[in-house]
Amino acid sequence: MINxxxxxxxxxxxxxxxxxxxxxxxxxxxxxxKASNNHxxxxxxxxxxxxxxxxxxxxxxxxxxxxxxxxxxxGLIGRAMSVSYLPREGLGYEQLIDRFQ
Numbered sequence: 082m083i084n085x086x087x088x089x090x091x092x093x094x095x096x097x098x099x100x101x102x103x104x105x106x107x108x109x110x111x112x113x114x115k116a117s118n119n120h121x122x123x124x125x126x127x128x129x130x131x132x133x134x135x136x137x138x139x140x141x142x143x144x145x146x147x148x149x150x151x152x153x154x155x156g157l158i159g160r161a162m163s164v165s166y167l168p169r170e171g172l173g174y175e176q177l178i179d180r181f182q
Contacts, residue, residue: 092138094129097148109181113161116177120166157181 086092099106114123129143152160158181161167168174 094132096125109157109161112177112180113164113167116168116173116180117164117166122164122166154182 099110101107101110110123114120117123129141132138132141150156150160158178161177161181162169168177
């Protein structure tokens with residue numbers, strides 16, 4: 082086994098979870114899931130729980146912060162296109178842009 086972290090190293094894990102109580106964000110997530118054919122990143126681990134149950138990490142702390150972006154339609158499309166697993170051309174791309182507009 083190769084150890085990447087050696088004591089007394091620290092590890093920070095960051096998740097950018099979408100607020101599913103917000104209607105626009107919920108629809109954005111639906112569009113992205115459909116356009117990405119349910120890419121695994123869209124159902125990624127969103128919890129600190131696996132770190133809590135492993136003996137490899139101790140003294141775990143969890144912090145939650147709210148982050149909001151104000152985007153116009155160009156910014157929203159730009160934000161979506163920063164995701165590597167969405168189509169960049171062809172019919173899938175055209176449908177994605179149409180859904181966002």
